[in-house]
Amino acid sequence: MATINSLTSTSSSSNAYGSQSKAIGGLVSGLDTDTLIDGMTIATRSKIAKQKQSKTLLSWKTDAYRAISDKLVSFAQKYTSYTSSTNLTSESFYKKSVVSATGTNNKYVSVSGTAATGERLSLLGVKQLAKDASFTTTDTLSNNIIKTGAINYGDSDSCTITGKNLTVKYGSESYTLTMPEKEGGGVYTSAAEVAEGLTKAMEGVELSNGKKLSEVMSVTANGETLSFKNIDGVGNGLEITGGNADLMKILGITSGSSSLVNKSITDEGVDAVAAIDAEDLHANVSFAEKMKGKSLTFEYNGTKKTITFDDETKLDESKFMEYIQDELNSAFGKGRIQLTQDGEKRIQFETTVPGGGVDQSSILYITSGSTGVMGDGSVLGIRNGSSNKVNLDSTLAESGIKDVASVNLENGTEYEITINGESIKFTYEENKTTLRTIMSAINANEKAGVKISYQANSDSFSITSTQKGASGSVEIGKNGVLTDFEKLLFGKRNDDGTISNTINGNTVDGQDAIILVDFDGEGGAEAMEISRGTNSFSLNGLNIAVNGTFGYEKDELNELQYVEGTEAVKFDASVDTDKIVTAIKSMIDDYNELVEASNSAITEKRNRTYAPLTDEQKADMSESEIASWEEKAKSGMLYGDSDVTSLTNDLRYIFMNMGSNGFSLSDIGITVSSNWQENGKISLDETKLKSALAEDADSVKALFTEASTEGKLTTGGIMTRMKALTDKYAATTGATKGILVEKAGNSKSPTSLLSNRLQKQMDDIDKIISRLEDKLKTERTRYQKQFTQLETLMQKLNSQSSWLYDYSS
Structure with a gap:
C-alpha cells in the first residue's frame, strides 16, 4: 500500500517562466498535478520571464553604449593624452623638430637635433677633419697558400x-x-x-x-x-x-x-x-676507401663550394689533385685557384690571377670537411678553417704568417710588445699561443690606448688609437730596436725569408677637426675656430657631423687660410611635416568612424518582432539559430537615444566657425561634407595641409590647439574642442565620469563597470526576480500540499469503499 508521501512523484526543472516540477501525477486521483500547478502559477512565472527579458535588453544596451564610449576613450588616448606620441593637443607636437643644413657647401655637413638657438648658428668653413692616430702594415703578412699534410696514397x-x-x-x-x-x-x-x-x-x-x-x-x-x-x-x-x-x-x-x-x-x-x-x-x-663519399667545403671570396669525392676512379695519386682542380675551376673559374704538389706529396692551394701571377687580394678558406679528412692525423691533414691568409686561431708556426721561422721564439719564454711606451708582456707557449691571444693582450691593455685588428682583404694589421683626434698616438717599440714579437707582427719582410728591425707600415698622426663657426649671426661677435676630437660634435643643441673641408685654401707659405666670401652652411629648422600630416589624417579617419558609429546607433530602428529569447525558446533552437535571432534582437538598442543624439550634434560643432590668423579649415585642406547623408564627415587634402605647414606652421598649430575662451565645444582649436567632447561623454577619471561612462560604464574605468545607471537598473531587476522566485516557490509548495491532501483523502475514501463492499459481501 502506498504511503502518503508516495502518492505524488515530482522532480524539478525550469522553463521560460521559472522553476517548475515534473511528476508522475496523482497516483490515486490520476490528475496531472504538474500541469495543473504550472497553470495555477503562470502569472508569477510570466512576470519572472518578463523581468529577465528586461534585464537582457539593459545588458545589450550597456554593450551598445560601451561600443561608442570605447571609440571615444581610444580617440582621447591617441590624440589628446600627454603620454601619446600623436598628442595633437600638445603645442610641442608641432614644434620645429627637423633641422637641415643649407647652402652650396651643405654636402659637407649633416645635422640632427633640436634648433632652439641653432638657426643663428652657421659654419663658415671646415679647415681640417679629425683623424685618429693609426698604424697599418704595408707588406703582406701571409704566405698566401693553404697546404695539406703529406698524403699517403697507398694502403x-x-x-x-x-x-x-x-x-x-x-x-x-x-x-x-x-x-x-x-x-x-x-x-x-x-x-x-x-x-x-x-x-x-x-x-x-x-x-x-x-x-x-x-x-x-x-x-x-x-x-x-x-x-x-x-x-x-x-x-x-x-x-x-x-x-x-x-x-x-x-x-x-x-x-x-x-x-x-x-x-x-x-x-x-x-x-x-x-x-x-x-x-x-x-x-x-686504401686511400680510395678513406676518401670515398667524404667531402671538403671551400669558400672563395664569400662563395662556397662543397666537393664530394664520389668518383672512386679519380681517388688515386695520378688523378686526385686534378679531380680537386677541375671542381674548383668549375666553381670559381679557371686560373683563380692553382694546385701544386711538392716532393712530400703535400698539395698547395694558391690564389692566382687568370693568365698568371699571384692574387694577394682574394681570400680562400677550407671551412669544413668530413671526419677523417681534416684535422690532426687525418687523410689530408688540413685544419678546419684553414685560410690562405693569416689564421688568428692557429699556433704561430701554423698561422700562415710569413717568415715566422726566422724569429727565434723559445717555448716558455716571456716576450713583450711596447706600444705608446706601455710594455705588454706574456709568456710564449708554442702549442698554445696564437695571434689572437697576442692581439687580445694588446687590446686589453688600457694604458696602451690602442685597438689592433687584422684586415684579411689587405692582409695587414691595423692599429688605431682609442684616444680621439690629436690626443691619440701609435708608437711601436722602444729605443729603435724591435723585440721578436714586434718583428713578427710589424717588422719589414726581407726577400731572403727574414724579418728586419725596420717597421713595416705607415703611421698617421692624430688630428682634431677645426671648424670656423659664427655663433650669433651677422652683426654679432667675430667668428671663431673651434677644435673637436671627432668629426661629430654638439653645438647649441645641434648634433653636427662634418665629412669634408671647405672655405680654406693654402697661401704662398703652404698654410691654410680662410677664403673670405665663402658661402656659409646655415641651419634651417622646420616642422616634421610627414609626422603631423600622418597624425592628422589618422585623427580624421577616427573622427569619421565616430560620426558613422554614433549616427548609425541612433538611426537604426529596433525590430520589436525579435524580443530576447526565453530559456524555453532557446531549448528548442540550435546555436546558429540563437545567434541569428539575437543579432536581429540587439539591433536598434540606442535608436533615438537622447545622449547619443546629443553626441552626434556635438560632433558637428567641432569643425564649425574655425579660423586662426587668417587660416581657415579649407586653407589647411579640411572640408566638411555637404552631403546630409554623411552627417558631417570630413575629408583632408594632404597637399594643402603640407603647404600650410610650410607657409605658417604656427597658424596650423593654433587651429588645432588654441585654448577655449568659454569652456564650450564651439570655441578653441579643433583638438581643444575634441578633448572637451571626449571628456564630456567618455571621461574615465574624476568623481564624475563622462555621460556614457556614468550611464553604462567602461573597461578603462573598472569601478564604473559595477557602478553605473544601467547596472543599477539590472541590480534592481535581480532583486525583483529574486522576490518573484521566492513567491513562485511558495505558491508551488502550497499547491503541492493541497494536491497531496486530496490524494490522501481519495485514498481514505477508496479504503472505506473497499471495506463496505467486502462487508456487504
Whole structure:
C-alpha cells in the first residue's frame, strides 16, 4: 500500500517562466498535478520571464553604449593624452623638430637635433677633419697558400670508429656525439684511449640546460671494458638509445643478444656488455676507401663550394689533385685557384690571377670537411678553417704568417710588445699561443690606448688609437730596436725569408677637426675656430657631423687660410611635416568612424518582432539559430537615444566657425561634407595641409590647439574642442565620469563597470526576480500540499469503499 508521501512523484526543472516540477501525477486521483500547478502559477512565472527579458535588453544596451564610449576613450588616448606620441593637443607636437643644413657647401655637413638657438648658428668653413692616430702594415703578412699534410696514397692503417655516431638520451631530449680523431692522429689502441675520445666528443655536445654532455655522463675504462656513469646529480634519466651499429658492437655496447641500449645509466655506473678488442679499432684501408663519399667545403671570396669525392676512379695519386682542380675551376673559374704538389706529396692551394701571377687580394678558406679528412692525423691533414691568409686561431708556426721561422721564439719564454711606451708582456707557449691571444693582450691593455685588428682583404694589421683626434698616438717599440714579437707582427719582410728591425707600415698622426663657426649671426661677435676630437660634435643643441673641408685654401707659405666670401652652411629648422600630416589624417579617419558609429546607433530602428529569447525558446533552437535571432534582437538598442543624439550634434560643432590668423579649415585642406547623408564627415587634402605647414606652421598649430575662451565645444582649436567632447561623454577619471561612462560604464574605468545607471537598473531587476522566485516557490509548495491532501483523502475514501463492499459481501 502506498504511503502518503508516495502518492505524488515530482522532480524539478525550469522553463521560460521559472522553476517548475515534473511528476508522475496523482497516483490515486490520476490528475496531472504538474500541469495543473504550472497553470495555477503562470502569472508569477510570466512576470519572472518578463523581468529577465528586461534585464537582457539593459545588458545589450550597456554593450551598445560601451561600443561608442570605447571609440571615444581610444580617440582621447591617441590624440589628446600627454603620454601619446600623436598628442595633437600638445603645442610641442608641432614644434620645429627637423633641422637641415643649407647652402652650396651643405654636402659637407649633416645635422640632427633640436634648433632652439641653432638657426643663428652657421659654419663658415671646415679647415681640417679629425683623424685618429693609426698604424697599418704595408707588406703582406701571409704566405698566401693553404697546404695539406703529406698524403699517403697507398694502403694504411685506419681507425674504424672515427666519425661514427652514438645517440644519448638525457631527460626527454636526445643528443648525438661523433667519435673524433684520436688526439695527435693515428688509431685508437685501447679502451682507455676510446674513453678519452668519447669524453672529448661529449665536451662538444651542449644540452638544453646549458651544460655539456660530459658534465652529466662520464666514460672510463675498466680494463678493456667501457664503464658509463650518470654524474648529473639531479636525477635526470640517462641512456644510450642508438647509433652506428658497427661502432656500438666494437665498443661492446651490443654483443650477441646482450645490449646496453635503452638501459638506464645510473650514478653507480654501468659497464658495457663486452670488452673492446683492440684489433677491431683499426683496419688496413686504401686511400680510395678513406676518401670515398667524404667531402671538403671551400669558400672563395664569400662563395662556397662543397666537393664530394664520389668518383672512386679519380681517388688515386695520378688523378686526385686534378679531380680537386677541375671542381674548383668549375666553381670559381679557371686560373683563380692553382694546385701544386711538392716532393712530400703535400698539395698547395694558391690564389692566382687568370693568365698568371699571384692574387694577394682574394681570400680562400677550407671551412669544413668530413671526419677523417681534416684535422690532426687525418687523410689530408688540413685544419678546419684553414685560410690562405693569416689564421688568428692557429699556433704561430701554423698561422700562415710569413717568415715566422726566422724569429727565434723559445717555448716558455716571456716576450713583450711596447706600444705608446706601455710594455705588454706574456709568456710564449708554442702549442698554445696564437695571434689572437697576442692581439687580445694588446687590446686589453688600457694604458696602451690602442685597438689592433687584422684586415684579411689587405692582409695587414691595423692599429688605431682609442684616444680621439690629436690626443691619440701609435708608437711601436722602444729605443729603435724591435723585440721578436714586434718583428713578427710589424717588422719589414726581407726577400731572403727574414724579418728586419725596420717597421713595416705607415703611421698617421692624430688630428682634431677645426671648424670656423659664427655663433650669433651677422652683426654679432667675430667668428671663431673651434677644435673637436671627432668629426661629430654638439653645438647649441645641434648634433653636427662634418665629412669634408671647405672655405680654406693654402697661401704662398703652404698654410691654410680662410677664403673670405665663402658661402656659409646655415641651419634651417622646420616642422616634421610627414609626422603631423600622418597624425592628422589618422585623427580624421577616427573622427569619421565616430560620426558613422554614433549616427548609425541612433538611426537604426529596433525590430520589436525579435524580443530576447526565453530559456524555453532557446531549448528548442540550435546555436546558429540563437545567434541569428539575437543579432536581429540587439539591433536598434540606442535608436533615438537622447545622449547619443546629443553626441552626434556635438560632433558637428567641432569643425564649425574655425579660423586662426587668417587660416581657415579649407586653407589647411579640411572640408566638411555637404552631403546630409554623411552627417558631417570630413575629408583632408594632404597637399594643402603640407603647404600650410610650410607657409605658417604656427597658424596650423593654433587651429588645432588654441585654448577655449568659454569652456564650450564651439570655441578653441579643433583638438581643444575634441578633448572637451571626449571628456564630456567618455571621461574615465574624476568623481564624475563622462555621460556614457556614468550611464553604462567602461573597461578603462573598472569601478564604473559595477557602478553605473544601467547596472543599477539590472541590480534592481535581480532583486525583483529574486522576490518573484521566492513567491513562485511558495505558491508551488502550497499547491503541492493541497494536491497531496486530496490524494490522501481519495485514498481514505477508496479504503472505506473497499471495506463496505467486502462487508456487504
